[in-house]
Amino acid sequence: MIRSTRFQICVMLLAGLVVSGWFDSAAARCMAGDISVGQITPADAVLCVGQRVDWASRVCFKPCDPNYVRPACYWDVPVYDEDSKNDPEVVIDGWCVDFSISGPAYRTVPGGIVFDEPGTGTLSAVVSQLDPPCPGCEDTNIPQPTQVSFTVIRVTMTNPHGDPTDSDEAAEDANEFTFNGANPGVCMIECTATIEPDNEFTQNWAKENVSWSISPGVAGSNAQWTGPNGNMGLATALQYTGLPASNDSFGNDVITMSTCTPQQNNIQVFYAQGAKNHSGGDSSTVNWHHYYSQTPASAGVPYDPTFRFPNKGGYAKWDPIAGQWVAFLDWGGNVPTNRTTWDDPAFIDSFAWLSRHELRHVAQMVGFWDNGDRVPALDVDGDSIPDVLESVYGRGNYSPFTLATYPDEVDYGENPVPDYEDICMRADEAPWSVVQLWQNDQGSIVEQDWANFGKQHKL
Amino acid sequence: MNDSCLLLTRRFLALGVICITPALLFSHAASAQSKATEFSDRLAALRSVTAQYRGASCAALRAEKCLQLLKQEMKNPSEPHMGTAGGPVDTGYVRNVIIESFIYSAASNVSEEERAEVRNWVNGALKREQDKDVRDSLTLVLGHSGDRAVVPQLLEILQNHPEGFMRVEAAMALYGTNDPSSVPALKRALNSDTYARVRAGGCLEAPLSGEQMVYSPVRAAAARALTRLGVTVPKGAEIIDAKYVVPRLEPLLYSHGRPVQELMFLAAIGGTDAEAAINRFIAAKTTQDSSSDMAEFARDVLRRAEAARAQAPAK
Numbered sequence: 149m150i151r152s153t154r155f156q157i158c159v160m161l162l163a164g165l166v167v168s169g170w171f172d173s174a175a176a177r178c179m180a181g182d183i184s185v186g187q188i189t190p191a192d193a194v195l196c197v198g199q200r201v202d203w204a205s206r207v208c209f210k211p212c213d214p215n216y217v218r219p220a221c222y223w224d225v226p227v228y229d230e231d232s233k234n235d236p237e238v239v240i241d242g243w244c245v246d247f248s249i250s251g252p253a254y255r256t257v258p259g260g261i262v263f264d265e266p267g268t269g270t271l272s273a274v275v276s277q278l279d280p281p282c283p284g285c286e287d288t289n290i291p292q293p294t295q296v297s298f299t300v301i302r303v304t305m306t307n308p309h310g311d312p313t314d315s316d317e318a319a320e321d322a323n324e325f326t327f328n329g330a331n332p333g334v335c336m337i338e339c340t341a342t343i344e345p346d347n348e349f350t351q352n353w354a355k356e357n358v359s360w361s362i363s364p365g366v367a368g369s370n371a372q373w374t375g376p377n378g379n380m381g382l383a384t385a386l387q388y389t390g391l392p393a394s395n396d397s398f399g400n401d402v403i404t405m406s407t408c409t410p411q412q413n414n415i416q417v418f419y420a421q422g423a424k425n426h427s428g429g430d431s432s433t434v435n436w437h438h439y440y441s442q443t444p445a446s447a448g449v450p451y452d453p454t455f456r457f458p459n460k461g462g463y464a465k466w467d468p469i470a471g472q473w474v475a476f477l478d479w480g481g482n483v484p485t486n487r488t489t490w491d492d493p494a495f496i497d498s499f500a501w502l503s504r505h506e507l508r509h510v511a512q513m514v515g516f517w518d519n520g521d522r523v524p525a526l527d528v529d530g531d532s533i534p535d536v537l538e539s540v541y542g543r544g545n546y547s548p549f550t551l552a553t554y555p556d557e558v559d560y561g562e563n564p565v566p567d568y569e570d571i572c573m574r575a576d577e578a579p580w581s582v583v584q585l586w587q588n589d590q591g592s593i594v595e596q597d598w599a600n601f602g603k604q605h606k607l
Numbered sequence: 608m609n610d611s612c613l614l615l616t617r618r619f620l621a622l623g624v625i626c627i628t629p630a631l632l633f634s635h636a637a638s639a640q641s642k643a644t645e646f647s648d649r650l651a652a653l654r655s656v657t658a659q660y661r662g663a664s665c666a667a668l669r670a671e672k673c674l675q676l677l678k679q680e681m682k683n684p685s686e687p688h689m690g691t692a693g694g695p696v697d698t699g700y701v702r703n704v705i706i707e708s709f710i711y712s713a714a715s716n717v718s719e720e721e722r723a724e725v726r727n728w729v730n731g732a733l734k735r736e737q738d739k740d741v742r743d744s745l746t747l748v749l750g751h752s753g754d755r756a757v758v759p760q761l762l763e764i765l766q767n768h769p770e771g772f773m774r775v776e777a778a779m780a781l782y783g784t785n786d787p788s789s790v791p792a793l794k795r796a797l798n799s800d801t802y803a804r805v806r807a808g809g810c811l812e813a814p815l816s817g818e819q820m821v822y823s824p825v826r827a828a829a830a831r832a833l834t835r836l837g838v839t840v841p842k843g844a845e846i847i848d849a850k851y852v853v854p855r856l857e858p859l860l861y862s863h864g865r866p867v868q869e870l871m872f873l874a875a876i877g878g879t880d881a882e883a884a885i886n887r888f889i890a891a892k893t894t895q896d897s898s899s900d901m902a903e904f905a906r907d908v909l910r911r912a913e914a915a916r917a918q919a920p921a922k
Contacts, residue, residue: 422907461691463810479911483868486688486696488650509810532811538715545716553714555707556700557654561690563703563824564713566809600900601867 196408197266197302197344252300266302266344301350303358303382305411307340308403312416313604323415326600329423331431332390335366337415339375340383341405355381358407365401366417368392368427391419393427395439398598421482421495421599436482436599440499443596445586447503452476461485462502464509466521473513475506482599488559489573490588496597497588504585508572516541531567538567543574649685649701652676657708663721666710667728670748673709674732677744680705689859693805693820693872694852699772706744706776712751712783722752743773750780758786765792771802771825778828785835793829793836797844800825803852805872817877817916821849853880860888870905874912885909 251269255262312323327333339360343350360379365371369392375384392398398417405411419426421436428438432453440446449462462477481502484494493501516534517523526534528548533541535548547553552564558573565573576585597603653676660669684698694700710725711717729745729752736742743764749757761784765777778796781789802825808815827845834840856873860866870888873881885905892902 460807460810463812465811480868480871483871484865485691486868487691489654506810513811545711545714547713547715550713554711555704556690557650557657557704557708559650559690559696561692561694561696562804562806563700564707568811569809572810601865601904606900 195263195298195300197263197300198409251298263300266300268299268345270298299345299350301353301408302344303354303405303407303409303411304342304344305340305403305405305413306342307338308413308415310413312400312414323413324418324600324605325415326418326420326605327388327391327423327425329420329425331425333419333423333425335369335388335417336374337362337386337388337403337417339385339403339405341407343382351382354407358382358405360384360386361404361406362386363402363404366392367397368394369397388417391426391435395442395596395598398439399595399604416598416604418598418600418602418605421601422479434479436495436499436602437477439598440482440496443496443593445496445500445503445593445596447500447507449475449477449503449506451481452478454478461498462506464506464513466513468521472519473510475503475510477502477506482602486559486561489576490586493586493588495599495602496593497586497603500586500593501588505572505576508575508585509568512568512572512575529567533567533571541571543571546571649676649680650704653705653708662716663718663724666721666724670709670725670728670732673705674741674745677702677705678741681738681740687859687862689856689866689869689872691807691868693807693868693875695804695855695859699770702744703772703776706747707751707779709748710751712753712779725752726754743768744776747773747776747780750777751783753783753785755784755786758784758789762789762792765789765796765825765829771800774800774802775824775828778825778832782828782832782835785832787836790833790836790838793833794838796829797826797833797840800829801847801851803847803855805852805856805876807872817849817875819843819846820872820876821847821852823847823851849876849878850880852876853878853884856881857884857887860884861891865901867904870901870908874908877912877916882909 249269252263252265252267255264308323310323322338325335325337327335341354341358343354343358355377358381360373362371366388369388369390372387372389373379373384374387375381378384379386386403398419401415401417403413403415419435419439421434423435424431424433426433426435426438430438433451437451441448452463460478461480461483462475464473464475466472467474477499482495482499484492485498485501486492487501490497490501513522513532516532516537522532523534524530526536528535529551531538531546531551533546538546538548538553545553546567550567552562552566552570554564554567554570556563556565558565558570560569560573594603599605653673656669656672656676659665660672680698680701685696685701687695687697690696690700709729710722726749729748733742733745736745743760746757746760747764750761758781761777761780765774765781768774768777774796778793781793800823802823803821804824805820806815806822807820822845824845826847830840830844853873853876856869856876859869860873866888870885873885885908889902889905892905
């Protein structure tokens, strides 16, 4: 006998399957208990597509030698395919068992077999010889057939799916999840899978054998699995209620579907940028400002909840009560600016740029007006620059009689650009700038932008 | 190049600032050609030129560099986008900026010497340039320099040029010439020109109301020129109906995937036309791209704008 291919098969036998009497009868012919089908349970009825299955770990043959000391269930039953892979044999310590499989196609792999397609099938086995025969078991050389039925299933995670970091927009709703604008905010992560073959048995099997989990999850938010069987089964959803306090709680997570073949999918969790349902205790502040302020992009510029139209992003003003110049960001403080002088910042970079830009206004106004309010009598053209300074400050030669002296070379979007804006924007550029205020797309910052819309949402 | 300009150049070189040769001057533009925002390169190059060639001593060099940029813009127009201030920054806008950068007519240091330098250079350029658009642009530069000899051409452009941005520039140039003969045409422009833009107000001003956002830069420039000529112009004469700007803004909604700013400005402008444009956008997004969240964002913006208007104090 040429024994060239060794493999092991794991068979989980179908509940209610037919284990027609061969094994038992073979055992009877031999020595009671010396050869038998062992450890067959309903759960063993299922094989999984694509997974190497180990014969001996599931269908066990006890050695006929009562004194045999190996474990009753072998893990290393040598299996040989003498003629071809379609007619393998199993040799169990002297027992040689021919078997064949009808139903789904399979292939042998080192140490086992693999079913590549789902379906139902039967496994037929025949004890063909004893080599050497064990004492008292000679009659077991008589071939005796048996059959076991099995189901090969395929469980496929359908949601979440796709890569949240790629540009496949069609899949992004299935891997990017956002807390809604309600208070408390709710984020639903739909988890679904399909099973083949799809029938009552496999559906019921899935209720007990398909489970879902998330790691690390949204810390600080209340998590609940809302499916009919909790986190079990082919369809459920993970509901988070209440936005977390920390920006770090958003972002990358992994959904795992645990079943015969565990599957995982990366997801990302976001907050609605314009909503005001963060857990920071200040319901007047929009989410993007609350969470961006926890990152190095922040320059400490507060948020003005007044709904201002049109959006400007931010502004600086003299606060007569506090007696100082102050800067604010407003509703548009995270909107992409399309500003060439800042290399088109967006979202968290807009926030960073605008924060620093408004603080620059503050610093300039403090300098222009000796830390006081503007004096109209000293500013004929109303450009917020004292007339006596217009010809000497910054790039210089601003007209004291013209609100907007220069054309909009700084891509402000209004031509000519008001002097106070030109003077502030120019301060970002050589040869007037001293240091760059901000650099777009700083990796560590971009990776902390979990706003929807934001740097990482729907890439 | 005179001595002071050479000195300036040496200073820039000493500081490690690349300048002077066009190839190096536009190196940034060349390196960034893969970016979709062509205007970035153009305006960056313009800033580089105007930062290096400042003052009367460099006026001719600056004008030469500006003309090169103008021709590049005409040959390869900037793609339109929405500026921070709310209006479309398109090739016309960029050409306006370049034309005005030949000479900063409003700057306090533009001496008669510098104006004369620019005039001389432009007159020389006009002898060699044949393209009408280029010649018209150079005529506008002459107007900015205060050359009254070109007033008839400026009036022709103001009254008849089909491109709004050229009419804007003509009105601004007529401010430079300050010629009383231009008053009737400026008045007509003040009352009738419908070339429209949007402005958001600056970082130090109170927010504008929607009605104040849409204005005609032609009317604004005409008002300024008329005021200099002693003509009283009513406040707000540059404000025009929002309907004139919506057709310019609406295409920008479809120019990229996330027209957040475009939607916000249209909503802020308000009115029948702007809201209809947003609703068309919502319908298009809903039917063409069901996975897009821009439709919901657009609805949200509309709701917020309506709420803001409802809260606004009565006038």
